[in-house]
Structure formats: C-alpha cells, structure tokens
Amino acid sequence: MKALVLAAGRSKRMKPVEDKNFLKFLGKPLLMWQVEMVKKAGFEEIVVVGGAHNLSRIKALFGEMVQVVEQNDLEEGMCGAVLAGREIIGDCAVMIFSSNDVVDESAFELIKEAFERGDADSYLLGKKVDKYFPGGYLEVDEDGLIKNIVEKPGEGKEPSDMVNLVVHLHKDSAKLFEYLAKVKSDADDKYEVALAEMMKDEVTMKAVSYDGFWQPIKYPWHVNPVFKYFFEKAEKGVAKSAKIAEKAIVRGDVIIGENVKIFDNAVVQGPCYIGDNSVIANNALVRESHIGSGCVIGFSSEVARSFLGNEVWTHSNYIGDSILGNNVSFGAGAVTGNLRLDEKNIVVDGVDSGSNKLGLICGDNVRVGVNTSLMPGVKIGSGSFIGAGIVVAQDVEPKSFVRGSWELKISENKTNISSDRENFRKKL
Amino acid sequence: MKALVLAAGRSKRMKPVEDKNFLKFLGKPLLMWQVEMVKKAGFEEIVVVGGAHNLSRIKALFGEMVQVVEQNDLEEGMCGAVLAGREIIGDCAVMIFSSNDVVDESAFELIKEAFERGDADSYLLGKKVDKYFPGGYLEVDEDGLIKNIVEKPGEGKEPSDMVNLVVHLHKDSAKLFEYLAKVKSDADDKYEVALAEMMKDEVTMKAVSYDGFWQPIKYPWHVNPVFKYFFEKAEKGVAKSAKIAEKAIVRGDVIIGENVKIFDNAVVQGPCYIGDNSVIANNALVRESHIGSGCVIGFSSEVARSFLGNEVWTHSNYIGDSILGNNVSFGAGAVTGNLRLDEKNIVVDGVDSGSNKLGLICGDNVRVGVNTSLMPGVKIGSGSFIGAGIVVAQDVEPKSFVRGSWELKISENKTNISSDRENFRKKL
Amino acid sequence: MKALVLAAGRSKRMKPVEDKNFLKFLGKPLLMWQVEMVKKAGFEEIVVVGGAHNLSRIKALFGEMVQVVEQNDLEEGMCGAVLAGREIIGDCAVMIFSSNDVVDESAFELIKEAFERGDADSYLLGKKVDKYFPGGYLEVDEDGLIKNIVEKPGEGKEPSDMVNLVVHLHKDSAKLFEYLAKVKSDADDKYEVALAEMMKDEVTMKAVSYDGFWQPIKYPWHVNPVFKYFFEKAEKGVAKSAKIAEKAIVRGDVIIGENVKIFDNAVVQGPCYIGDNSVIANNALVRESHIGSGCVIGFSSEVARSFLGNEVWTHSNYIGDSILGNNVSFGAGAVTGNLRLDEKNIVVDGVDSGSNKLGLICGDNVRVGVNTSLMPGVKIGSGSFIGAGIVVAQDVEPKSFVRGSWELKISENKTNISSDRENFRKKL
Numbered sequence A, B, C: 001m002k003a004l005v006l007a008a009g010r011s012k013r014m015k016p017v018e019d020k021n022f023l024k025f026l027g028k029p030l031l032m033w034q035v036e037m038v039k040k041a042g043f044e045e046i047v048v049v050g051g052a053h054n055l056s057r058i059k060a061l062f063g064e065m066v067q068v069v070e071q072n073d074l075e076e077g078m079c080g081a082v083l084a085g086r087e088i089i090g091d092c093a094v095m096i097f098s099s100n101d102v103v104d105e106s107a108f109e110l111i112k113e114a115f116e117r118g119d120a121d122s123y124l125l126g127k128k129v130d131k132y133f134p135g136g137y138l139e140v141d142e143d144g145l146i147k148n149i150v151e152k153p154g155e156g157k158e159p160s161d162m163v164n165l166v167v168h169l170h171k172d173s174a175k176l177f178e179y180l181a182k183v184k185s186d187a188d189d190k191y192e193v194a195l196a197e198m199m200k201d202e203v204t205m206k207a208v209s210y211d212g213f214w215q216p217i218k219y220p221w222h223v224n225p226v227f228k229y230f231f232e233k234a235e236k237g238v239a240k241s242a243k244i245a246e247k248a249i250v251r252g253d254v255i256i257g258e259n260v261k262i263f264d265n266a267v268v269q270g271p272c273y274i275g276d277n278s279v280i281a282n283n284a285l286v287r288e289s290h291i292g293s294g295c296v297i298g299f300s301s302e303v304a305r306s307f308l309g310n311e312v313w314t315h316s317n318y319i320g321d322s323i324l325g326n327n328v329s330f331g332a333g334a335v336t337g338n339l340r341l342d343e344k345n346i347v348v349d350g351v352d353s354g355s356n357k358l359g360l361i362c363g364d365n366v367r368v369g370v371n372t373s374l375m376p377g378v379k380i381g382s383g384s385f386i387g388a389g390i391v392v393a394q395d396v397e398p399k400s401f402v403r404g405s406w407e408l409k410i411s412e413n414k415t416n417i418s419s420d421r422e423n424f425r426k427k428l
Helices: A030-040 A055-065 A074-083 A105-117 A173-182 A190-200 A220-233 A421-425 B030-040 B055-065 B074-083 B105-117 B173-182 B190-200 B220-233 B421-425 C030-040 C055-065 C074-083 C105-117 C173-182 C190-200 C220-233 C421-425
Strands: A002-006 A045-050 A067-070 A094-098 A101-103 A122-128 A136-140 A146-151 A162-170 A205-210 A214-216 A249-251 A254-256 A267-269 A272-274 A285-287 A302-304 A312-314 A318-320 A328-330 A366-368 A400-403 A409-412 B002-006 B045-050 B067-070 B094-098 B101-103 B122-128 B136-140 B146-151 B162-170 B205-210 B214-216 B249-251 B254-256 B267-269 B272-274 B285-287 B302-304 B312-314 B318-320 B328-330 B366-368 B400-403 B409-412 C002-006 C045-050 C067-070 C094-098 C101-103 C122-128 C136-140 C146-151 C162-170 C205-210 C214-216 C249-251 C254-256 C267-269 C272-274 C285-287 C302-304 C312-314 C318-320 C328-330 C366-368 C400-403 C409-412
Touching (some): A002 A030, A002 A074, A030 A045, A030 A094, A101 A162, A105 A122, A122 A136, A190 A205, A267 A272, B002 B074, B030 B045, B030 B055, B030 B094, B030 B105, B094 B105, B105 B162, B105 B205, B146 B205, B173 B190, B267 B272, C030 C055, C030 C101, C030 C105, C055 C067, C074 C173, C074 C190, C094 C105, C101 C105, C105 C122, C105 C162, C105 C205, C162 C173, C162 C205, C267 C272, C272 C285
Parallel strands (some): A045 A067, A122 A205, A267 A285, A312 A328, B002 B094, B267 B285, B302 B318, B312 B328, B328 B366, C122 C205, C267 C285, C285 C302, C302 C318, C312 C328
Antiparallel strands (some): B094 B162, B122 B162, B136 B146, B136 B162, C101 C214
16 A cells, blocks of 8 residues: 655745745654654555656655655646556555645544455545535445535535545555546546546445544645644754743743754743744744744744744844745834734735734745835745835735835924933933 | 712813713723712712713713703803703702812812801812913902902912812802803803802802812823822722733832733833733833723833723834823834924924823724824824824824825845855844 | 144044044043053153144043144144144154054053164054055065055055054154155155155164054944943943842943943843943843943833944834934834845945944934834934934935925725724734
8 A cells, every 4th residue: 555645736825935845844844744644654655746846855855765756747736646656556555645735644544444444445534524614525325435525515505524635545546547547627626527437437435534633735824723733743842952041931832942042031932933043032022933943033023923934034023923934034123014904804815814813924035124014914925125114015026126115305404402411311 | 068060071172082071090980080089078969960972971870879960052161061950959059060170089178168167158169379370360358258260360460379170169059040040241251250240249259278189181181190190099909810920020009900911021110000901911011101901012012101091902012191092903013202303392283282292192993003103292083094104293083094105116136145044144 | 752642633434423532432532542541551741633623622621631732734634733743742752643543552562662672763553464454564674674655555465464553653753843844745645755755764664563453443333343442441340329120131241330220121231331320221132332321222122233422312223233423312113224135235435334234323413203214324414303204215414304205195994993892802
C-alpha cells in the first residue's frame, strides 16, 4: 500500500503568501508536517506529486524520504495529479491525500484501519460537520455504501452530515487509473466523475466517519488556525540558550527557540511560537502568534493573533490578525488596521474571510515606511516598498513602490516660542 | 419646605456630550449626585423640573424618590422652570437649585440653616470669589440685606465678593410665583427681574456666604473638575472581584470597580476611577482620569486627565485632556492632540477654554481609524465615523463619515532587497 | 609656552545645530571640554581665538581662565585665526589646536613631551590611520623629518599612515607669524603653504605619532561619537537627588543628574547621560543616548542612539539616530525615520553620512505636531513649527511653519453602530 500526496497546486488563492506547501509552521514546512503524519499513520511508501514550479524544492525537502513525480499539465487538476502517480503506484492499494487540507493523523489511521478490516473496494473520509459547509457531501445507503457525492447541496438539503475530504483509499489503483484515464469532462471535477462512474459499475465505496481537526488551507486567513493546531500538538518549552530577562513576562503555553532574547517588560502571552534567534524587545507584546526565526519585535510593538515568517522586523507597530512572509520590516508607527469602522466581516477579492478581524496579508521582502496605515485585508506583493505616512487601502502588486502624493505649505513662522523654563514646565 | 431642582436645560453648549444631567460620574448620573446631596442636606420633598427631551429619563432615573414636573416652553428659561413647579409646590417654602451648577452639599445645609435661624423672606447663596468671574454679584447693605444683583459688573467694579448661585430659598413660594407670573421682560432674566421687583416691594433677601466647591457645568471642559470633586468625596478602593496582575502598578487614590482587569505592566496613577468590567491592558497608562464601565484601554495607550464614558476602546492611542461619550473606539495610533504648537489656550466656538491643554470632545457611538490625528478642542458628533490616517482640525457634525482624499503613486520597485541575513542583522 | 585654541569657525556644516563650540556634552560645552584637556596636559596659558559671532559667549564661558582674541576676517581661515594671536603670543613657543577636532588629552601631552625632549623647530601630530581618510598625510624622511604634507593623496598613494591633525607645536612663534603674514595664496590653505615654505627654509618639523581617539566634528552626525568618547571618560553614577522608581530598569553605564526622575517601567540602557531635572516617564526607553537637562521623555517613547539638548519633550515618539537642539517638542506619534526603505546610506546635502542609520537633525525652539513623520537625514531649522500628520522629506529653513494640505471628504454615515454590549465585547 502506498500513499499519494497531491502537492502540485499553485496556491493562487494564498497569494501573496508564497507556495503554501513550504510555509514554515514552528520551523517546519507544511508539506513536511503532512507527510510525517501520513508516515506515522503507517504508510511507509509515499509518493508526492509536484509541479514544475515546486518539484525541485520538494525533492530538496524530502531527499530519500519520499518519491517525487511531476504532474505535467497543472490544468488537469486533481485527476491529472493522481494520474501522474500511475506508473510509480502500479496496481497496489493507494491512499490519496491532498495537501490542500490539514487533518489530524488519526484521519489516516482511521481510513487505513477501515480498509484493513473491511471488504469495500474504496474508502472515503467523511468529515462530520455540525453546520452547513459548501463542499461535497457523501450520500450513503442503509448498508453504509456511498451512492453519490453531492456538491454544495445547499443548507438543509445535505444527504448526510459527512463532507468528502480527499483522504481516499482505493484497493485497486489500476482500476482507478483506468477510470481516470477515460473520464470525459471539461470541468474541474474529473476525479469525482470517475468515482461516480466506478460506483455505477459496482465498485463498492464506504464512508469513514471522521470527527477530528480539519482545516482547508486555501486562503491566507487559514494559516492561523493551522498554526494553532500544530502548536497544540507540539512539545512546549523554552530552549536552554534562550535568554529571558528578569522583568520579561511569559505567560501561557509557549515554544521559544534557540538564542531567542526576550527583554525587560516584554510580554509574551501564549499560545506563542518564537523561532530561533528572534528578539522580543523592551515593552513589546506578543500574543497568540507565530514568530518565525531571526525576527525582531521591537520596542512597544504589539503582535496579536498573527503569523510572521522569518526575519520580520517591527518597531512600535501594531500587527493584528495578519499573515506576513519573510524579510518584512515596518517603520515606527506603521499599523495594520484589522477591524472595519462598521465592524463588518473583512472581504478579500470578493471572498468573505468569515471574521470581522483581519489585518495585512504580506509577501516576502517588503519594507513599510513609518506611520503608514495598512487597511484590513490588504495584500502586499513580494518585493514591494510602501512609503511613509500613507494609507494603503488597495492591494499592491509584487515589486511595487507605493508613495504618497502631497504638497506641504510652508510659510514664515511668526510665533516665537519662548525657551522660558517655567512656562515650559507647565506643560508636564 | 420643598426643593425645586431645575433640570430642563438642553445642554446645548455641552454638545456633542449628550444631556449632562445623565452624564455618569463614577457610575452615577450627575442629576442623581445633585438630588442626593439636596436630600442629604435635609430637603425631603424634592421636585425636579424636566423638559420634553428628558422627562421620561428623569422619571425612570428617580422612580418614587422625587416628583417630576414638565416645563412646557423651554424658551421661558429659569422663570418658566420655576413656574412649572407652581402647582406642586403650592405655598410652602421652596429651595430652588439649578442643576447647571455643581456645589457641595454644605451649600444646601448653609442656606437651610440660615433660613431656619433667620427672619428674612428669602436667602440667596453667595459664592465667595477671590478673582473676577463674569456672573451676577450680590450687592448687600450694612444690615446684610441684598439690595441688588449686578450682572457682570466688570473687574474692579464688583459690589461684593459674592457671586449669586442659584441656590435660593424663598419662605413664601406663593408670592414668588405671583411675581414670576406677572414679570414683564423679553430677556432671559425674568427670574432675576422678579427678584428685583420683590426687593423693591420690601421682600427681605439675605446673602448666605459660601466658600465651598463650585463648578458651573456648561462646557465640556467643565466635566473634569466635577469628576475630581466627586472622586474626592467618594470612598476609594478596589472591588474584590477586580483582578490586578502581579506586575501591574497602581499608585495614588483609585476607585476600581467590579470585574475590572489590570494587566501586567499597566500603570494606573490616581486619582482614577475605573468602572465595572473595564480592562486596562498591558503597558497602558491611565492617569488622573475617569474610565467608565466596559472600557478597554488597550496595549500601550495613555489616557491622561480625561473623562471617558462607557465602552470606550483605545489601542496604542494617546488620549489627553479629552471628554468622550459612550461606545467610542480608536484604531491603533490615533491620537488626540491636546496642545497647540504655539502653546496658546484652546478656543472652542469662540470660547476660551481657559487652558492650553484640551484634547477631543466626542459624542457617543463614534469610530476613529488608525493613525488619525484629532486636533485640540475638536468636537465629533455622535454616530460618526472618522477614517484612517487623516488630520481632523474641524468640528464634525453628528452621523458624519469623514474620509481622507489622496492619491498614491505606484511605480515599479527597482531595488532588490536582499534577504541576506548578515546584512539584515546590521540594522539592529 | 602658550596654547592657541582656534574656535572662530562658524559651524556652517553643523547647521541647524547651533555653534558647535557651545554644544553641551554631559552639561559642559565642547570648547570647555577641549580647553580643560589642553590645560590638564600642562599648557597653563591658553589663548582662544573667536569671531564676532561668538566672542562674547567665549568670554562669558571662560572668564579669567583663558585669554580671548578676535579674528576679524573669518574669510582668512586658519591662517587668519593663528595671526589673530600674534600680539598676545609674542615670540614664545605656541601649541596650535583647532576646536574642529576632538582628540584625547594624551595628544597634547605627546606633543609637549616631544617638544621638551627633542630638538626640532616644530612638531606636528600625526594620527595613525589604518584605512584611507581623505585628509593631509605627513611625508616623513629617514631622519623623522617631515618633508611635505600631502593633501588627499588618494587611497594607496599615502606617503605614510599619519594624517596631519592641527595639534602643532612651534618653538619660534615669531617666525611662524612672519611666514603666515607673508604667505601668498588665494586658497584656503595659507597655513599649510606657510608650513611648506618654512620647511623649504630648513625649519625642522617632526611628526609625533598619535594612536588615540580622534573625531573631527564637522557634520551633525559627528556629535554622537564625541558624546560616547566624553561619556567613557566621565565618572559614572546616579545623583543622590535623582528618583528612580522601584520598577524602573537602569542597565549598563549611566550618568544620571540631579533631580532626575525615572518612572516605573521605564528602561534606561547605557551608555546614557541624563541631565539634571529630566524625566523619563512610564514605559519609555532610552538607550545609548545623551539627554540634556530639563527634558521629558514621555510615555512609550523610545530614544535610541540620539543626542538631545536641553528641554526636549517627547511623547510616544521614536527618536532614533537623531541630533536635536534645545527646547524641542514632539506631539504624540511623531516619528523620526532613521533607515531608508532600500537601506542605503543616508546622504545629507550630497555628503554621505557613512551610515544607513540617521534620523532627524533639528535646531532649537522647534515644535512638531502629532503623527508627523520626519524622513532620514532631514534638517529642521531653529524656531520652526511642523504641523500634524504630515511627512517631511525635505529640509526646513529656520523659522518656518510647515503644514499639510489636504481635503477631507465628509458624507452622511449610514451605518448605525449598535451599542449592544455582547456584539461589542467580541472585538476584544
């Protein structure tokens, strides 16, 4: 039995966050977290499907740990991704998992156990939901057999409480590949159409009910719940080489890396991850956040409910509900707005983020000038410079230089400010 | 003997602060503070005069505690207000008090004692002043009888050092009402004209000299001294349910309400009142201020010499010498300027506030965007939104949406910021 | 033997910092530091050369301690300055020192010792450099005699590793004056030309090698290294009358003056000098900086690597790598940018400051409005007002009033912010 991990997606909806598979949570890339869980659940032979854009990075990341194949035509979607594994999988049983979802390792264990104990041809993971989610629902008959996958049935019309997650185990991969190869559809759902054809031809499929963690990682704001999930699973603690000043305050669950320095009067309120070599300066506040390595959270900055990559520098800033890449730096007084004046949900590119709190979404290698305001949900592309003292209420393309445009009025100052000390003192 | 409390005024000069009678000091509306003092001084039957705009609120506030009558024509001023009580007062002795002034309860005691021990027909409270105040002065003869009330005599021309405060006790209210009913004057001073007529007709009036606290509450900047006065009188202490973090600092006299939370590194420097359920977050500073209930003074905010109503939220702001209503919220980095560059007194609507330090005057239900600057003495009407990153140097009408207007210049960024760590590190 | 201290320069390149000779380091004017060092090295009779612009200040500063002469024509440069001392010096030996350079007192000792033990006619201090500096190099023959002073030879073409510093001792001042009086040159180098003539005429000159501290003080950014040098030499400690709150943090080497107050949660990270009567308020951070007397470093301000004169007031500001005069005050949220977005060196008036970190250069009696941004290396002339909420990216002439220019868009706010508590609470 092999596992086929689909990781050829181009993370378009995650932009300007770069390829999500390599986004480091607690210092480890997402794809590594996922492959390790698959392995831990007992799948020893793992094949990862990549695309031209990330194939070499995947290979470099895993070395001998997995086999890597390329999906040549990324337009072929999930069907094409699975078919890319045809040769290497051959005809053994195959567990297919899309790296677009983060699930608990128990999901892999459940499907494996069901397969080992059961007699169906295929097993599909059904995530139990207690409110409507616009996905594909598993329609199951009295014998527990899946009759159909109903896409977005609408609230109240769900055929069951189980949403189809791409954790699928097929006994006969050769048959699957055969159906996939011959499926006729112009749409994006060829894989699902193939499954439907198989069901029609009496290939038996059973639902495996799953009640654990599930988070699709499709939009940038999905990063934070995934961080929290990995954080909960990880061992907490403070590295021996970390230096926490006597008057620094560290509360709640934290993971603090090697050579981290936390200065006097800084407050770290868990859950927080602080990567190696980062500095939390005097009077800074970090709460419920992921701070990558080599970051400096400067004097009087607050970072709240945010995900920061490596080498992010803040300085008297407020960074709230934001997702920032690597090598990003903020001038003093720059602020991420994270709540609309009308307190409505933040909508990004027409997609409701589901929350009224969302800050900045920022790529890599970005500089932001002093006292600049970044409006809720704004996206800044990698390699951009944002000038000082402006309000950015629109998305910024990668490698842009955004400046303010204003005129100063200069006249003679006719007031003579006395340097008289007593008068001056009254101001205190 | 009854007390007639005049509370029908429309607080126009207090705008955008809403009806001052209901402004809560230390959780208790101003009018309740005043009526309680009158009661404590021995006036058991109290009649409050309201107007259409506040009659039901007055009734709801006091229940059975006082009787409430309506002044129908608010244009009739104080004369009309007193006459509104004609029927309910009848012909017993009446102490008239205007809620426009805040005085110590000893003022009521003094006038009551003078009346009980003396033989004059009326007693008027004379506030001793040691410098010129532009009010009405009591002109008194060698027998202690008031001969005249001289309005704004001009500095150096005062007939005495006693300013007429509306704490007046008349033995024969029937006679007072009679004079008030027949007074002929187009001006705003019918009540004073009636008193003058009475004096002419040999109704004897005596001055009761008073040296205690007095603060007219006419303009928003009068709120702070009144707060300080009530604070001094109140019992200090910290509610048992309040949670003050180990590394929070509380100094001086404070009143801290139920369920208040003060986080680590916060500093509260008395005199300070902090209402129930409010939060003073990490590294915030509150000094010499009134914080209503349900407020959050967020990270790294300073609130100095200010009066905040309920549910005010700050976040890395400076709020200095300001008066804010209820449900007001500031984005990170928004600042109230409270001192002109030339350090001159702040003038509001042509009225000199008497101080070179005055910040924002803000109504209820207001939102202010991040990094916005509010100039000294600016008034923001209730229900308004103030956008991000702007400078507001003018008054804002209620229910306004104020936005900046600018253009950003966007070009290609030709600089390639290296992510080289060593280079980056040099910046620290 | 006398010492002639040249202090008639007009500090043009230091503008808007006023006459550098009177710039107070640790409470003592630069010129006093220098004269005291000369005196300590054994030069008992000191003559200071001033100009019309500073003669009375020099006299007032030193009283009987030195003799003061005036250089009438400042266009005559160093040659004119030395000649101004002709009468008062007479024909004794003279040590000439330019106050444009800060050197260790050992420099004066070295040259004096060399003169006392040696037999040359003149001694010139040669500062050993280990990398190219664009100054005048001493060309020395096998006998140790100076053959020439080579101005800016270019890197790799230096005749020695010794740069000519104006710490020169001449045995026969009468002869020096004679050569100076007759030198013919239109250029700025008459003094050097005279020395060259003397060498040609077999006046023997020897180099005295010096390896100690040297800092020309020509541009504003030279102030900080000079501060650090004086700080290192000075006695550290905290005045008895200073009050450091229990929860204030003071680390590293500091000099804290009389009546200084350091409030709770403030952090002072040495090396720091804090002058008499200054206040470091709650949650402020001062590091590696010189704070003059009567300053207030307000709540949540950071002052880093900066030189502040007297009576500078900050308030929730970031002041980094800046040089500020006296009586300067910043509104809350005003920020000195100190790093370009592209992280290149800051260039001021075409001169590379040699560092990618440089903040504001500010004269005396300046006010800066709230939330204003001052770009790296900007100079603000004395007596200027800078309005609120603007970005100043250009130099500002003395006595200017700089204001923003914008339009606000005001419309009706159609959103009704509910004051519903539960909804409100969700924002926390």
